[in-house]
Amino acid sequence: xxxxxxxxxxxxxxxxxxxxxxxxxxxxxxxxxxxxxxxxxxxxxxxxxxxxxxxxxxxxxxxxxxxxxxxxxxxxxxxxxxxxxxxxxxxxxxxxxxxxxxxxxxxxxxxxxxxxxxxxxxxxxxxxxxxxxxxxxxxxxxxxxxxxxxxxxxxxxxxxxxxxxxxxxxxxxxxxxxxxxxxxxxxxxxxxxxxxxxxxxxxxxxxxxxxxxxxxxxxxxxxxxxxxxxxxxxxxxxxxxxxxxxxxxxxxxxxxxxxxxxxxxxxxxxxxxxxxxxxxxxxxxxxxxxxxxxxxxxxxxxxxxxxxxxxxxxxxxxxxxxxxxxxxxxxxxxxxxxxxxxxxxxxxxxxxxxxxxxxxxxxxxxxxxxxxxxxxxxxxxxxxxxxxxxxxxxxxxxxxxxxxxxxxxxxxxxxxxxxxxxxxxxxxxxxxxxxxxxxxxxxxxxxxxxxxxxxxxxxxxxxxxxxxxxxxxxxxxxxxxxxxxxxxxxxx
Amino acid sequence: xxxxxxxxxxxxxxxxxxxxxxxxxxxxxxxxxxxxxxxxxxxxxxxxxxxxxxxxxxxxxxxxxxxxxxxxxxxxxxxxxxxxxxxxxxxxxxxxxxxxxxxxxxxxxxxxxxxxxxxxxxxxxxxxxxxxxxxxxxxxxxxxxxxxxxxxxxxxxxxxxxxxxxxxxxxxxxxxxxxxxxxxxxxxxxxxxxxxxxxxxxxxxxxxxxxxxxxxxxxxxxxxxxxxxxxxxxxxxxxxxxxxxxxxxxxxxxxxxxxxxxxxxxxxxxxxxxxxxxxxxxxxxxxxxxxxxxxxxxxxxxxxxxxxxxxxxxxxxxxxxxxxxxxxxxxxxxxxxxxxxxxxxxxxxxxxxxxxxxxxxxxxxxxxxxxxxxxxxxxxxxxxxxxxxxxxxxxxxxxxxxxxxxxxxxxxxxxxxxxxxxxxxxxxxxxxxxxxxxxxxxxxxxxxxxxxxxxxxxxxxxxxxxxxxxxxxxxxxxxxxxxxxxx
Numbered sequence: 001x002x003x004x005x006x007x008x009x010x011x012x013x014x015x016x017x018x019x020x021x022x023x024x025x026x027x028x029x030x031x032x033x034x035x036x037x038x039x040x041x042x043x044x045x046x047x048x049x050x051x052x053x054x055x056x057x058x059x060x061x062x063x064x065x066x067x068x069x070x071x072x073x074x075x076x077x078x079x080x081x082x083x084x085x086x087x088x089x090x091x092x093x094x095x096x097x098x099x100x101x102x103x104x105x106x107x108x109x110x111x112x113x114x115x116x117x118x119x120x121x122x123x124x125x126x127x128x129x130x131x132x133x134x135x136x137x138x139x140x141x142x143x144x145x146x147x148x149x150x151x152x153x154x155x156x157x158x159x160x161x162x163x164x165x166x167x168x169x170x171x172x173x174x175x176x177x178x179x180x181x182x183x184x185x186x187x188x189x190x191x192x193x194x195x196x197x198x199x200x201x202x203x204x205x206x207x208x209x210x211x212x213x214x215x216x217x218x219x220x221x222x223x224x225x226x227x228x229x230x231x232x233x234x235x236x237x238x239x240x241x242x243x244x245x246x247x248x249x250x251x252x253x254x255x256x257x258x259x260x261x262x263x264x265x266x267x268x269x270x271x272x273x274x275x276x277x278x279x280x281x282x283x284x285x286x287x288x289x290x291x292x293x294x295x296x297x298x299x300x301x302x303x304x305x306x307x308x309x310x311x312x313x314x315x316x317x318x319x320x321x322x323x324x325x326x327x328x329x330x331x332x333x334x335x336x337x338x339x340x341x342x343x344x345x346x347x348x349x350x351x352x353x354x355x356x357x358x359x360x361x362x363x364x365x366x367x368x369x370x371x372x373x374x375x376x377x378x379x380x381x382x383x384x385x386x387x388x389x390x391x392x393x394x395x396x397x398x399x400x401x402x403x404x405x406x407x408x409x410x411x412x413x414x415x416x417x418x419x420x421x422x423x424x425x426x427x428x429x430x431x432x433x434x435x436x437x438x439x440x441x442x443x444x445x446x447x448x449x450x451x452x453x454x455x456x457x458x459x460x461x462x463x464x465x466x467x468x469x470x471x472x473x474x475x476x477x478x479x480x481x482x483x484x485x486x487x488x489x490x491x492x
Numbered sequence: 493x494x495x496x497x498x499x500x501x502x503x504x505x506x507x508x509x510x511x512x513x514x515x516x517x518x519x520x521x522x523x524x525x526x527x528x529x530x531x532x533x534x535x536x537x538x539x540x541x542x543x544x545x546x547x548x549x550x551x552x553x554x555x556x557x558x559x560x561x562x563x564x565x566x567x568x569x570x571x572x573x574x575x576x577x578x579x580x581x582x583x584x585x586x587x588x589x590x591x592x593x594x595x596x597x598x599x600x601x602x603x604x605x606x607x608x609x610x611x612x613x614x615x616x617x618x619x620x621x622x623x624x625x626x627x628x629x630x631x632x633x634x635x636x637x638x639x640x641x642x643x644x645x646x647x648x649x650x651x652x653x654x655x656x657x658x659x660x661x662x663x664x665x666x667x668x669x670x671x672x673x674x675x676x677x678x679x680x681x682x683x684x685x686x687x688x689x690x691x692x693x694x695x696x697x698x699x700x701x702x703x704x705x706x707x708x709x710x711x712x713x714x715x716x717x718x719x720x721x722x723x724x725x726x727x728x729x730x731x732x733x734x735x736x737x738x739x740x741x742x743x744x745x746x747x748x749x750x751x752x753x754x755x756x757x758x759x760x761x762x763x764x765x766x767x768x769x770x771x772x773x774x775x776x777x778x779x780x781x782x783x784x785x786x787x788x789x790x791x792x793x794x795x796x797x798x799x800x801x802x803x804x805x806x807x808x809x810x811x812x813x814x815x816x817x818x819x820x821x822x823x824x825x826x827x828x829x830x831x832x833x834x835x836x837x838x839x840x841x842x843x844x845x846x847x848x849x850x851x852x853x854x855x856x857x858x859x860x861x862x863x864x865x866x867x868x869x870x871x872x873x874x875x876x877x878x879x880x881x882x883x884x885x886x887x888x889x890x891x892x893x894x895x896x897x898x899x900x901x902x903x904x905x906x907x908x909x910x911x912x913x914x915x916x917x918x919x920x921x922x923x924x925x926x927x928x929x930x931x932x933x934x935x936x937x938x939x940x941x942x943x944x945x946x947x948x949x950x951x952x953x954x955x956x957x958x959x960x961x962x963x964x965x966x967x968x969x970x971x972x973x974x975x976x977x978x979x
Binding site: 021024025069070071072073135138139140142143145146149153154160161164165168169172173176177179180183184186187 | 865869876881882883887888891892894895898899903906907910911913914917918921924925928929961962965966969
């Protein structure tokens with residue numbers, strides 16, 4: 001009953017994107033938007049059967065596809081998904097749809113290129129999550145840089161060039177070190193780029209450490225972890241709303257996925273030995289960046305720092321090496337995708353009206369935009385980790401997992417419940433509650449049908465994951481157990 | 493054994509080309525200025541017929557054939573390179589048409605010189621004897637010196653030509669001096685006989701090593717590797733863009749053959765390889781460092797691409813340095829895809845230039861995505877390909893080279909290459925930033941109806957080859973395996 005395939009999931013959005021570029025000038029902007037919407041919807045549509053037909057109990061990779069690609073180096077077009085990839089692909093497809101709808105009215109300039117960039121980016125990111133050949137993974141991983149660079153640089157804010165170049169070079173730096181590691185692994189594994197082969201290749205401990213550091217360079221920048229996180233606030237502030245949503249919701253997850261899929265199973269000894277350092281960096285991200293978020297004046301920068309803080313939970317969950325931690329990390333990735341995406345969307349809605357992201361320029365928005373305020377409150381609460389919303393599930397699992405390793409890790413991590421609530425709710429209070437702040441706020445109009453649709457969709461996702469996360473955790477169980485098995489072996 | 497008369501069959505392409513260029517020279521004398529296009533078409537015809545002849549000769553001859561008393565070798569490597577040289581030159585000349593006309597240098601002599609350069613390259617690629625190699629090299633170089641100076645009214649061109657000539661003469665002199673030492677040491681000039689003399693122990697190894705150093709100097713100059721790179725920025729910038737295109741593309745393929753024949757086949761015996769391998773490592777590392785760093789400071793696109801050429805040659809030399817078949821195959825793939833990128837890049841500049849407007853400054857590209865969206869997109873592909881970002885073919889070229897050096901254990905050099913590629917990515921990004929993130933300014937190339945099917949194919953080929961590099965790499969590997977002797 002499989003009328004879909006992973007190749008379709010990857011290439012359908014790319015093909016739609018390219019055709020938008022080709023049709024570009026010859027077709028009216030309205031038609032371009034409709035085509036983009038059709039492309040995004042089809043992209044989600046072909047991904048849904050993956051969920052429906054996914055076998056929760058099967059340990060290996062499903063929906064596998066294998067074609068030889070570059071014979072001379074045994075690089076193959078090898079695709080396959082497990083529970084982790086599945087959830088991330090679905091997150092990606094949903095996010096793409098949201099972004100297309102979100103950019104409907106605001107983008108007036110170079111419309112076909114805008115939608116094409118997002119569709120192509122979406123397809124490439126699906127490729128990252130499906131790739132079972134490490135060279136293929138790397139090609140997709142790097143290829144995401146180009147559309148994102150264009151998105152930030154063309155449709156971004158006043159300082160967009162600095163942000164785009166910083167993003168590109170920072171990410172490229174880590175990736176290039178990983179490239180050297182991947183080529184070294186090719187030698188050591190006897191001439192193959194297959195992920196399964198890498199999982200089984202024995203590697204000496206000192207080489208493992210270097211390879212782990214190379215992987216760490218790439219994925220830590222992507223997540224981003226403290227201290228290589230400085231590109232994210234700039235990128236988020238300068239990116240257009242859609243760009244921020246995709247960046248926060250999906251692109252950051254490439255880093256977490258990379259740790260789970262590549263770093264842990266390939267160099268498990270080094271990963272276990274260096275885990276305390278990673279945990280330390282994660283906790284710094286959670287606590288210190290939480291404080292940094294508290295003092296931000298720009299809403300988008302605040303949410304960017306909040307992203308870094310929440311992603312700290314992801315790396316914490318991964319490197320405590322137990323089932324709850326890993327599950328919590330992945331749930332946190334998905335949940336953070338929805339919540340951050342929703343928060344950036346809300347800020348975008350305000351920005352569309354007032355053209356300012358400064359908290360000081362707002363105040364008493366609830367008086368004019370009550371519906372918006374309700375949705376914004378839900379997402380703010382979810383960001384704080386309120387039980388009943390998806391934000392709680394991931395954090396709770398990770399804290400529980402951390403408690404099994406060391407109670408102080410759990411305590412430090414649990415401070416997010418205080419800090420997260422502080423910065424988010426304080427921002428919310430200053431922007432939304434109280435008397436109408438100034439004349440511009442007085443003239444605000446509430447959300448229209450398109451915006452409400454988006455907010456309802458995201459709210460439903462956040463509440464569903466918060467109230468009934470079982471479908472998500474069921475899908476993950478097998479994948480998490482397999483990953484941890486690989487991560488607990490010795491390869492020296 | 494090849495009979496006397498059928499030997500000539502094997503060098504039919506070169507004979508044809510020589511006849512064609514002589515004929516074109518004479519015919520052009522009698523053409524009025526208005527009919528100059530005839531020379532252009534004759535030139536294109538000559539190049540394409542030569543390519544076809546090379547194909548026929550290579551496909552009918554079995555394996556490597558050495559003819560004319562060991563002066564000439566016909567093998568798959570020479571066949572592939574000759575075809576590519578002719579095609580790239582033909583494409584480059586097609587881009588130059590309007591450019592030459594606008595600058596009043598659309599003269600018959602231009603095409604004749606270009607064809608002589610092609611002939612020189614064909615001779616170089618098929619050389620089995622040190623003198624044939626030198627002959628081809630000089631024919632190529634002298635034609636290029638004249639081409640660089642072709643625009644008499646340009647002071648920059650004249651200055652560039654003098655620099656190129658003087659430095660080139662010194663380098664040729666060094667090369668000849670090295671060759672003379674090889675002769676002095678082994679008593680032979682024929683490649684196979686030199687190898688025999690070395691392996692029989694009849695050669696004076698110290699003298700040979702001394703000669704090797706001078707040969708490497710000559711090689712370094714031709715490639716444009718540090719510290720023999722001084723001519724590259726000035727010549728690339730000063731020469732008319734159409735000549736820069738010629739210098740930057742096809743001669744690199746000929747230089748590849750030059751290095752393979754000289755360093756790998758002649759002096760590739762195991763002991764000597766240990767001597768030139770470290771030399772090449774230093775050339776490579778220095779080129780990577782200097783090329784990438786200095787390119788950042790440039791405001792002229794041609795000069796920036798010149799420094800980027802130096803860094804690309806660094807990568808190429810890394811492939812040679814390994815001394816393995818893997819490394820040379822990767823180097824061949826690199827030089828072929830690099831030549832394609834260069835033709836595309838300079839070709840785009842040619843198509844964008846107009847009467848009185850050079851379009852070689854970075855400023856001219858500001859906001860190009862508004863005025864020329866398709867060309868801007870093609871240039872984006874070219875820039876990302878040069879930077880080595882997937883999915884363009886430049887990524888694979890770099891990957892294969894890195895693989896070949898890591899295989900031999902040169903992880904440190906691989907890291908150096910990668911770090912400087914990162915630094916180098918900046919100036920490619922800057923061009924894209926100018927094209928896409930900025931609005932057009934007064935100096936931007938104004939909107940005009942220029943289109944070129946060949947340019948589009950050229951640019952899109954970089955993406956297509958990036959998505960399907962396998963056949964080209966397998967071709968390179970097979971050519972090296974069957975052609976390069978004495979591994």
